[in-house]
Amino acid sequence: MKNKNNFFVNLKIRNKLYLGFSFMIIIIVILSAINVVNYKAMNNQIKIYDLVSEMEANVLAARIEQVRYQQDGLAETSAKVQSSLDIAKTSIEQASSLMKSETNIINSKKIIQDLDTYKTSFSTYVQMEGEKDSQSVIMQDESMVAYDRLNETLRLEEEFILTLTVSEEIKASYEKYVLLRKINMAFMSMNSYMKDYQIDKNAENHKAFDDSVIQVKDEIANARKILKAQDVLDELDIAEASIISYDEAFDKYFDLSTQQSDVAASVRAVATNISDTASVIRLGVLDYVDNLENRINFLNLILTIGAIALSVLIGLIITSLITKPIKKTVAIMDNIAAYDLSTDLDAHFISRKDEMGHLARSINQVSHNLRDILRNISNTSDQLASSAEELAATSLMSANSGNEVAKTIEEIAEGATNQAKNTSNGVDSANDLGRLLERDADRINSLSIAAGQVSQLKDEGMKIVDHLVIETDRNGQASNSVYDIVQETNKSTEKIEVASQMIKSIADQTNLLALNAAIEAARAGEAGRGFSVVADEIRKLAEQSTAFTEEIQNTINDLIKKSLQAVNTMKDSQQITLSQSKSVELTSDKFMGISSAVDHILNQITEITESRRVMTTKKEDLIDLMGSLSAISEENAAGTEQAAAAIEEQSASMDEIYEASNELAKIAEELKMAVSRFKL
Structure with missing residues (x-):
């Protein structure tokens, strides 16, 4: 264990x-x-x-x-x-x-x-849609054939009507034409219902189409009963055959549409x-x-x-x-934190083979090293303090000299900057002058163009006035010719009136002779009956001549009256033409005055343009000179600013060295005091 x-x-x-x-x-x-x-x-x-x-x-x-x-x-x-x-x-x-x-x-x-x-x-x-398209093509083709044939029947019937002269025949043919027109209208309705069905697939349009087909067939059957012309009947047969094919194609189209609806419903269900x-x-x-x-x-x-x-x-x-070992190690570290480096760790911790033993040996070595470092720091801190004081005195003198040089350079830089600003303002003013000259040049060019347009319009006006003078002369000549013609017409009218009076006198005498002939025929009895008829016809012709003579007389009187009005009107027109000729001459004089004024304006504009060109050249020279001066001033200002910046950086460096020297002296003193706190 x-x-x-x-x-x-x-x-x-x-x-x-x-x-x-x-x-x-x-x-x-x-x-x-x-x-x-x-x-x-x-x-x-x-x-x-x-x-x-x-x-x-x-x-x-x-x-x-x-x-x-x-x-x-x-x-x-x-x-x-x-x-x-x-x-x-x-x-x-x-x-x-x-x-x-x-x-x-x-x-x-x-x-x-x-x-x-x-x-x-x-x-x-x-596939059904393709078949529907085929049926649609068939319906369209048959519809065009039927439409053309029905129009051909109408054309044939119209030509036939134009050849008739008897009113009864015209009336009968017109009734046939109306019947053919009804067939055409019924066919158009049928075609319209078909197109409506193709759009909305409505059952009502389908029924209306079928009804229209029946109506067209009935109208064609009725037309066959009264039509006699074989060419019209042939065209009607072709149209009916196309309508039947049309109807069959539509029925197939309707069946395909119904099947498509069923397929679409099946697709929706799927x-x-x-x-x-x-x-x-x-x-x-x-x-x-x-x-x-x-x-x-x-x-x-x-x-x-x-x-x-x-x-x-x-x-x-x-x-x-x-x-556990860390707690013992922390106690030793607390002594070191209290500036006590005289105590070493126990040999029990130093002899351990794990990280804690390694840590104990390291802490013991750190304690020994700190003792040696603190002794060396104490010896060198005195030398460092004296050197820092000498460096501070030297840097203070250098900083003062640098500040005086920096002030002088700043004054030079300020003068160069003001000179550059003034030169730049001069360049801006010269540029403003250049822009004003350019605007004046634009206005002068616009004025020159406008003057040229006025001159062109003046020349065109002179041409128009010259043409107007010629046309006015021609108008006067035409008015005189018309006046002469009206006078001749008035004289011819008077001659016609004399001839009319002579015709009336002849008609009266003819009437009197016819009356005498009628009396003599009456006396002759049965033998003079034929002569009496001739005399009566002559009397009627005489009366008609008298009536026509009176109408001619009325027309001549009206013509004379209008001729007199035309003569008076032509006199007024001649007066207006004379007045117009005077106005045209005055207008021509005014245009000549305008021409002289425009030529003078063009000469003045040319002189202004030349003066503006000279001013522009001088302006460019002035701008170049001011630009060169501005560049030199800016270079001087930039050089002085760089020198001032360098001096300021040097002065700042000297100040920093002075501050660092003082700080170094303080640090040396503090370091010496800190070392004295350790117990070695």
């Missing part, structure tokens, strides 16, 4: 701690191994949860792209749906390979089957089943993770309590082996 105790006593503290830490590490390794297994299982479940969520997100993306495909019908959108479903299938297959629960494996296989069903159903939906099954898998994973987390926490709690208890026990044992 004694040997065993000596073994633990002589065992080094590091080995004692290693022994305790070994037990702790064994416990931590066991705890870590258990946690690694549990956390691996938890990470596996979390990965399953993430893969299932990723699968569900891709199914949702496929549903969104499917809705977009139903709207745009693009092959790119269809490919996105297929890609999302493939990614979803890959995710659930990866999750299934990680699953351990039989229920989750069955559910994952069910999801894979549903994804295959979804993909197959969507492929069927896309997507719902996938989402529900995925929710079941996620809930199972979450329950498993919660149970596993509770188990891990409970096991960690048990292992932590055991580790703490074992650690406390090991700590108490190790502490009891370390604290």
Whole structure:
């Protein structure tokens, strides 16, 4: 037992701690191994949860792209749906390979089957969409054929109507045209209902389309009963055949749309089943993770309590082996702290082989070394104090000289700085003058451009005035020509009036002769009846001539009146033309005055521009001179500032040396007093 105790006593503290830490590490390794297994299982479940969520997100993306495909019908959108479903299938297959629960494996296989069903159903939906597009193309082609043929029937009937002259025939043909127009309108309604159905898939639009087809067929049958033209009937037959094909294609389109709706409903049900099954898998994973987390926490709690208890026990044992020798060593250190270096440690502690024995030997050696150091410090502190006093006196004299030199350099630096500032202000003023000159140059250039534009506008105005003078002369000549023509027209009107009076006189005489002829025919009896008819016709012609002569007379009177008004108007126009000619001449004179003023302004602007150029050259020379002077002043100021800074640094260094010397003397005195406190 004694040997065993000596073994633990002589065992080094590091080995004692290693022994305790070994037990702790064994416990931590066991705890870590258990946690690694549990956390691996938890990470596996979390990965399953993430893969299932990723699968569900891709199914949702496929549903969104499917809705977009139903709207745009693009092959790119269809490919996105297929890609999302493939990614979803890959995710659930990866999750299934990680699953351990039989229920989750069955559910994952069910999801894979549903994804295959979804993909197959969507492929069927896309195929139906392609067939619908084919039927839409057929409907569009047949619609165009029917539309063209119906318009051709209208055109043929219109051409036929234009060839008719008898009102009854025109009326009958117009009724046929109206009937053909009704067929055309019914066909347009049918086409409109078809397009509405393609947009909203409404059953009412489908029924309206069927009703329109029946109406078109009935109208065509009614038209055949009254139409006779073979070319119109042929066009109508072609249109009816296209309408029948149109109707058949629409019925197929409707059937495909109905089947697509069923497929879409099936896809929605499959997507719902996938989402529900995925929710079941996620809930199972979450329950498993919660149970596993509770188990891990409970096991960690048990292992932590055991580790703490074992650690406390090991700590108490190790502490009891370390604290006893430390207390004895601390008592010796308290004596050293009380400036007592005359006491050494017992040989019992020095002879120990553990860290405490090593510590005892080290403390004993420190005590001996401190004794020797304190004796040496006491001897050298006196020499240090005298040297510090001499150094302080020398540094004080150097500091005073440096301060006087620094003041002189500061005064020089201040003068150089003021000179540099004044020179810089001069440069700024010269630059301000340069900017003002540049602004004046810009204004002069703008003024020169404006004057050039005014000169150009003046030249254009002179051209316009010259042209206006020419046009005014031509207007006057035209007015005189019109006045002459009106005068000639007035004379011709008077001649027409004379001729009209002569025609009226001839008509009166003809009427009188016709009356006499009628009287003579009456006297002749039955033999003069034919002559009586001729005389009556002559009388009627004479009366008509008289009536026409009166109308001509009224027209001539009105023409004479308007001719007089035109003559008066032309006289007024001649007066206005004369006044306009005078105004144009005055305007031409004004433009000539403006031209002289503009030429004078341009000459003045040229002289100002030359003066501004000379001032700019002088300004540049002044700026260069001021810049050189400013640079020299700044260099002088910088040099004096550097010299002042160097002197100040030297003075500061001397002050620091002086302070350090005084401080060194104080330290030497304090060191001597501190050494005297030790008991050697």
